[in-house]
Amino acid sequence: MGSTLTVDNIKDSGDNTLVSSTGSGHTIASGVAVPAAGVTGTLGSGITFPAGHMIGFGSFTETSGSNITTTGTRELVAETGITMVVKSASSKMLLHFQTSTAEGDGNRGYYHIRRSIDGATATTLRGFGTSDKGHAMTDVNGQFATIVLTDVDTHGQAVGTSIQYYVRMIAVSSTTAYWRAGGGNASGYVMEIQG
Secondary structure (H helix, E strand, O other): OOOOOOOOEEEOOOOOEEEEEOOOOEEEOOOOOOOOOOOOOOOOOOOOOOOOOEEEEEEEEEOOOOOEEEOOEEEEHHHHOEEEEOOOOOOEEEEEEEEEEEOOOOOOEEEEEEEEEOOOOOEEHHHOOOOOOEOEEEOOOOOEEEEEEEEEEOOOOOOOOEEEEEEEEEEHHHOOEEEOHHHOOEEEEEEEEOO
16 A cells, blocks of 8 residues: 655755745755756656757768769759658658759759658659759859758658658759769758657
8 A cells, every 4th residue: 555745845954945845836946956967867758848859860971072963853862861750740850951063054953852751752842843943053154062952841740750851953954963063072961840
């Protein structure tokens, strides 16, 4: 048979209040020491983080410096793919991809962020079509440039759903578009943010 100990205050030997209760809340007095190592342990699965907290992270970094080119449309799944497993149905995914690129005179390239849910056919975020400038475009007349693609995906998927994000590169009018041009690097990350 269990027992119940009911108190309003817990005091130390010097009559200093350490913890008090008013019936509707509890207060830990200032000056009460928390262990130097902090409070340790693993949060249980029932924990809900407040909105704005990062609850998941995935990334890639490519430093080989090898050019990737296309004169049409190229899905950069192997080169830029980041797979996230949804931890909260109300979360949002903050997306960021960047690389160096180059174009010959008169060339133009479009870059789109794509996603595939549980291995299904990929769709382009914001509904950009292959003739849309999309998340980034280049038209740099024979120069090198850094491009950055960003977006926020309010995915609306159930917990445990697998979402893969990656970049699609499109060369306009059969010119050549580049990813990691001129020995450059590429990187990307996806952060799942509690909604």
